[in-house]
Amino acid sequence: MATEDVALGQAQELRRGTVVLACLALLRKPQYGYALLETLNDAGVTVDGNTLYPLLRRLEKQGLLTSEWNTDESRPRKFYRVSPEGSRVRTSLVREWQDLVTSISRLTKENG
Amino acid sequence: MSTSTLTERYVHEVVRRLPADQRDDIADELRTTIADTIEARDPARPEAVEREVLSEMGDPIRHAARYTDRPLALIGPDLYPTYIRLLVLLLTTVLPVITVVFVLLEIVDDNGLGAAVGAGVETVFTVGAQMVTVLTVLFAVAERVGHRKGTLIRTTDWTPDDLPETREPDKGGIGVLMTAVWYALLFGLIVWQQISEPYRTDGVGERIAVLDPDLWSGWIWPVLTGLAGLVVLALARVVTHGWTSRLAVLHAVAQALFVLPLAWILHQRQLFNPDFLADVTDNTTPEVYTGVALIVLVASLIAVVKSFRAAGK
Structure with a gap:
């Protein structure tokens, strides 16, 4: 039981950074909070709303996302999309991710 | 009607802890998100689901803290080492000196041994308590001011020179x-x-x-x-x-x-x-x-x- 909890915690740590990358990838098309949450979870990137919504704001504050209110529908919704700077960051994060995959798979193969 | 009040109350509790310029924006987004979540889950029984969704969002204080990065600790990890070091220094060096001075004053005044001991005990407790309180308040304020500026003053520029001498096991x-x-x-x-x-x-x-x-x-x-x-x-x-x-x-x-x-x-x-x-x-x-x-x-x-x-x- 305890080992399972530890494994779960470690897996969460591992996933944490990937949510940013997933958002930067998905938000090439404008999207609002709840829909993004659904898309992410459907895609297998499990994330909690409590984490995602504040994260979107933080990324916006850092200039990686821009936002716009859409009042066409019944509910006004805040749509986020990637800024040009966010695109640059995404490119470098993708490269970083691929390097990690390569190194980790080599490591786990050698020692597995 | 009662459903909207519960959400409204929650949103209000969250945003009143946020900087004024972000309040309306975050409030609007929170309302939409909560409504979206409820609708997606089970539109048939909105009241029960609303309760469920809000409890998943958790304590408004904590929720608001996620937006502001405001510290939920009185003294955070950046200031804590300095705080402890100063506290120990004050209590182990400054406090004894002050106490001795007060005791000596009583003795000089010729008020007898009882008065001197009494003054000593009183000084240890009152001055000691004041030192702890004032220092804690100062650091708690510094923690908050530093956080607001976004640049927490790192008073803990630690170098190996700060290492205390290892206490030899009392070598004569x-x-x-x-x-x-x-x-x-x-x-x-x-x-x-x-x-x-x-x-x-x-x-x-x-x-x-x-x-x-x-x-x-x-x-x-x-x-x-x-x-x-x-x-x-x-x-x-x-x-x-x-x-x-x-x-x-x-x-x-x-x-x-x-x-x-x-x-x-x-x-x-x-x-x-x-x-x-x-x-x-x-x-x-x-x-x-x-x-x-x-x-x-x-x-x-x-x-x-x-x-x-x-x-x-």
């Missing part, structure tokens, strides 16, 4: 020699005051001893033996470069010989020569004697425990 040296000198001095004082009877009474000008001469047919002997033992053991510790378990046991015996009779004498108020007390008009209360006896016992106990710990290493 100055400290131990001082201990030997202190006990020897005490021994000498007791003997000297009995032999040379240094006090002159006001009236007749008769020379008397300060300590009760009756002690010399009783309790003073174990006290002196214990003191002599402590002197010898301190000197032995210089030779052995620190505590050994045998020295620690002997030290405990010597401490017991010295302190137990002394505490008894104090408790019975038999320490001073009655003639001497009559002459200086003693106005100390019996509680002070018992208090001093307790302090002596505790100090000795601490010394014994320390010696065994050091010997165990």
Whole structure:
């Protein structure tokens, strides 16, 4: 039981950074909070709303996302999309991710 | 109608903890998100689901903190080391100095031993409490101000130079020699005051001893033996470069010989020569004697425990 909890915690740590990358990838098309949450979870990137919504704001504050209110529908919704700077960051994060995959798979193969 | 109030209340609780310029924006988004979530889950029974969704979002204080990165701790990890270091410094160096000054002032004012001890105890508690409070408040404020600016002032630019010297396991040296000198001095004082009877009474000008001469047919002997033992053991510790378990046991015996009779004498108020007390008009209360006896016992106990710990290493 305890080992399972530890494994779960470690897996969460591992996933944490990937949510940013997933958002930067998905938000090439404008999207609002709840829909993004659904898309992410459907895609297998499990994330909690409590984490995602504040994260979107933080990324916006850092200039990686821009936002716009859409009042066409019944509910006004805040749509986020990637800024040009966010695109640059995404490119470098993708490269970083691929390097990690390569190194980790080599490591786990050698020692597995 | 009641459903909207629950969400409204939640949103209000969250945004009132946020900077004013972000409130409306976050409130609108929160409302939409909550409504979206409820709708997606089970539109048939909105009230129950609303409750569910809100409880998943958790305590509004915590939720608001996610948006602001505001610290949920009084003193965060950046300031904590400095805080602790300063606190220890204040309590172990500044506080004792202040206490000694106050006690000395009482003695200079000639208010008697009771007043001096009282002033000491009072100073330790009131000044100590003030130091802890003021320091904590200052650091809590610094934590918040630093966070708002986004640049927490890192007072903890730590370098290896800040490392304290490793405390050698009491390798003889100055400290131990001082201990030997202190006990020897005490021994000498007791003997000297009995032999040379240094006090002159006001009236007749008769020379008397300060300590009760009756002690010399009783309790003073174990006290002196214990003191002599402590002197010898301190000197032995210089030779052995620190505590050994045998020295620690002997030290405990010597401490017991010295302190137990002394505490008894104090408790019975038999320490001073009655003639001497009559002459200086003693106005100390019996509680002070018992208090001093307790302090002596505790100090000795601490010394014994320390010696065994050091010997165990």
